Amino acid sequence: MTADYKSIINHIYEEVGHMPLKGAVADYIPALAEVDPSQYGIAIATTSGESYGVGDCFTKFSIQSISKVFTLAMVVRHLGHTLWESVGREPSGSPFNSLVQLEYEHGIPRNPLINAGALVVTDRLMNLYRQPKEEILNFIRDMSGCDDIYFDHRVARSELSHGARNIALASFMKSFGNIDNEVDGLIDVYCHQCSVAMSCMELAKSFLFLANRGVNPVSGERILSISRSKRLGAIMLTCGFYDESGDFAFRVGLPGKSGVGGGIVAIIPGEAAIAVWSPALNSYGNSIRGIETLERFTTLLGISIF
Numbered sequence: 001m002t003a004d005y006k007s008i009i010n011h012i013y014e015e016v017g018h019m020p021l022k023g024a025v026a027d028y029i030p031a032l033a034e035v036d037p038s039q040y041g042i043a044i045a046t047t048s049g050e051s052y053g054v055g056d057c058f059t060k061f062s063i064q065s066i067s068k069v070f071t072l073a074m075v076v077r078h079l080g081h082t083l084w085e086s087v088g089r090e091p092s093g094s095p096f097n098s099l100v101q102l103e104y105e106h107g108i109p110r111n112p113l114i115n116a117g118a119l120v121v122t123d124r125l126m127n128l129y130r131q132p133k134e135e136i137l138n139f140i141r142d143m144s145g146c147d148d149i150y151f152d153h154r155v156a157r158s159e160l161s162h163g164a165r166n167i168a169l170a171s172f173m174k175s176f177g178n179i180d181n182e183v184d185g186l187i188d189v190y191c192h193q194c195s196v197a198m199s200c201m202e203l204a205k206s207f208l209f210l211a212n213r214g215v216n217p218v219s220g221e222r223i224l225s226i227s228r229s230k231r232l233g234a235i236m237l238t239c240g241f242y243d244e245s246g247d248f249a250f251r252v253g254l255p256g257k258s259g260v261g262g263g264i265v266a267i268i269p270g271e272a273a274i275a276v277w278s279p280a281l282n283s284y285g286n287s288i289r290g291i292e293t294l295e296r297f298t299t300l301l302g303i304s305i306f
Helices: 003-017 064-085 100-104 115-128 132-144 153-161 164-175 183-194 200-206 226-239 242-251 288-301
Strands: 041-046 051-055 196-198 256-258 263-268 272-277
Touching (some): 003 041, 003 051, 003 288, 051 200, 064 115, 064 132, 064 256, 100 164, 115 132, 115 164, 115 183, 132 183, 132 196, 153 183, 164 183, 183 196, 196 200, 200 263, 226 242, 263 288, 272 288
Antiparallel strands (some): 041 051, 263 272
């Protein structure tokens, strides 16, 4: 590992970790409401095989919407450009679970990283695989190089019991013919993918295929073409942080994805992936310490994609 990475991560961890804790956990999902908001971890993995972590970097947490990147990669590698007939590629400018835009856009979600768009992606994944939940786990395990990755069934049950908004989104899109599978089955798969439990270290390693232009640097397997990998990075940059995506691009300057479990993962193209976990969220549903960490990281290193 480059010495600068290690020293800078340690420096940021000490500074940000001593800042007053702000924000709140995602209490609208009961299982997440019980998470200790003071936990904080950072991990970085490079395409050359080095890794380093600090703090709670090996503690598993619910990755939530970060899972949308995995399912998007799984579907895009098979469907390619035809997916974009069913879901757009523009920032939404609205909350991640908004119903508003679907009405006047005839059931076509604005992008695949808001809930409506991710439901369309998961629906197409169910068309591709007979056992979609197992295939999601297998894909994530292959990308991370770790077999010890599972659904947190308690979180999944909690989301299923409080999933009225997602059921409404899926039902509304089905009325427009943009959902193929039964809504109950789709919501079950979707809630399970969001419940996947991973650590910062596992997340950083699992995103290396995107940092490495579509090739898993451990196995050498090409997961996505260079073009599709580039386009997923672009969607992460413009849409990966709900209606705070523009501000994240302004402050951090890296493609990334957040989840309401408090995780954020970002990629340095051609070089590395970095994951941060801190469960206390701002009003947009993004980790406060996570964004602060990544802003300091790119500022101190003098790197971004710009």
